[in-house]
Every structure is written in C-alpha cells, then in structure tokens.
Amino acid sequence: MSTTIIAIRDAALTAGGEYSPAKQKAANKGIYNGRSPLLHRRIKQLLGGLKFKLLFCLSLICLVFWFSSKIGPFMGWNLDLPSSVSNPSRGGYTVLINTWKRNSLLKQPVAHYASCGGTDAIHVVWSESEPPSDQFKAYLNNIVSEKSQAAHKPNIRFDLNEEDNLNNRFKPIADLRTDAIFSVDGDVIVPCHTLDFAFTVWRSAPLTMVGFVPRMHWLDEEKNGMARYKYGGWWSVWLMGTYSMVLSKAAFFHKNYIELYTNKMPSSIRDYVTRERNCEDMAMSLLVANATGTPPIWVKGKIYEIGSSGIRSLNGHSDEQNKCLNDFVALYGTMPLVSANVKAVEARNEWFW
Incomplete structure (x- = not known):
C-alpha cells in the first residue's frame, strides 16, 4: 500500500478528533x-x-x-380398495329423489338435477297408490332432455311402490349404471358445483356416507350398565363441533348399502321404521357405521329447501329422534356410530384457507 493512501486513511480517521481504535x-x-x-x-x-x-x-x-x-x-379414506370400489366414478351418480304427493314441486328438483353434469340417471321413489300419469311422466322426460347439458342425457325413472313406507327409499334398484347414489328429499336443492365437489369427496371414501346435513349423538346417562343417548340437531353440531351422522336427506353412499338395508339389516329395524313412520335416515347412518366402523364425512355447502314446508326440517330435532336412536342401539346391541370433527371444504370458495 502506498504512503499516499496510508496518509489519506489516517487523515480520515483522525478528522474531527483524536484517533479512535x-x-x-x-x-x-x-x-x-x-x-x-x-x-x-x-x-x-x-x-x-x-x-x-x-x-x-x-x-x-x-x-x-x-x-x-x-x-x-x-375417516375411511382408503385408496387401496378393489377396483370396483376404488374407481366408483363410472357414469357419475344416480340421483334418488324421495317424494310423496308433491307433483308440482317435483318438477323443480328434476329439472335442476338433470342440469348437473355428473347426473347419470334420476330415480323417483314413488309411494302412492296411484301411479304417475303418462302425461306427467312425459312432461318430466321433456324437462330432463331440455335441461341436461351433457352429451349423455340422463334418463328418469319412477320406482313404483303401492305402500306408503319410508323403507321404500332404500329398496334395491335394478340395472343401476353407477356405484354412487345421491339420496335427496324432493324438497331439497343442492347447487350443481357443490354436488360435484361432494361427489369428488365421496370418490375418495366410497365406503362411507358423504353428505350436507350433519347430526350427532352423545351419551346422556348410564345406569345399571344401560346407556342412554341424546340425538343432536344442527345447533348441537355447531356448538360442540362434532357429528356422527349425515342424513340421507342429501347424501352420497354406495349402491351396495341399499341392498344391505333391504336384505341384510335386521328386519326388526325396518319393521320399526314402518311402524313409527320415521327415522329411516338414522337407520341408514347406523347401518353404514356398523358396516365400516368409520364416521361419515360432512361437506360444507349451501343447500336449499323449497316449497312451503319440507318433508323434514333441516333443523329438526325432537324427542322422536331420541327415541329412535336409543331403540336402534338396543336392537343393534351396541352403539355403532363414530364421531368426527372435520369437514370437507372447497378451498376455492373460502377467503381464508
């Protein structure tokens, strides 16, 4: 380093005061x-x-x-299943509509579900003594043809039952082309994009129920080895953050379960539903839980009731449900329901993820 550079550095260091280390x-x-x-x-x-x-x-x-x-x-999400179950997407899903003496109201859900791209077929569970008229069937067929956006037009069929029985909604259906069944009440509308998302969730867990209407149970009391349970409606689910059922009011399940419900489930449970004219949806939830040992999956999404009053309110909860739950548990001899506290949410529709 040159003497000139050293001198410039020393001058800078001592400027304005003495030298500072x-x-x-x-x-x-x-x-x-x-x-x-x-x-x-x-x-x-x-x-x-x-x-x-x-x-x-x-x-x-x-x-x-x-x-x-x-x-x-x-959660029962098992992708290592036989191909017949793990690939349940063939043909989309079959919409199974339960209705009773509401012909004018039936037109709206038929038209709506015909417009959903995943709908392969629409089956109407008809439980009236008089069959639908040819004119009415032709009218609904025209609606399906007009509303369908798919190249494959879904067909509509009436599953006729002379007896008014809630077990009718879970009778086996011949010649089903899909593994997935979307069970829905005739006064409930689920938007197509929400329905398609729920179908995607069901495909990841085809052995369980996937639906929009959660319910729960909890132990109320236990005396002398006998347990009593409480049935919780929507507000119980919201407050406690858990659920153990999704109602067949709006839910996906595998077609095999309607065969199990009709031919394998204890006849005493079907007799109970017939006698009480209630709780067939709870019976299906217990059937699936007993068969799989896993909880259902609740899908978050807007659904809408139409008409002046629903077949059963989305917020319904009464002593009747408590009685059904405990009577079914007694018939099973055990509590098959499994609780869960997670829900499937479509991230695209959430502002915070």
Missing part, C-alpha cells in the same frame, strides 16, 4: 465506507426473519403430511 475497526469492516449502520442492521434482521419463516413453512408442511396420514384411515 473503534473507528479504525469500523473502517476495516467497511461501515464508514458508504453503508449506514441502521441499514446494515435492517438487512441482518430481514435475512433472519426470512430464515425463520422458511423453517416455519417447512415444519407446517411436514405437520400437514403427518396429520393427513393419520386422519386418512380414520
């Missing part, structure tokens, strides 16, 4: 060579913050993968 050290680090001490500290803080955020994000991703691996089997 601290200034000499700072000069060697370059702080006094055009860079602000505050800026230097801010840069170090920023880099430290980025490292922390990166580490946090990586930890969060690992946690999500671990949680998914744990909750998957619990």
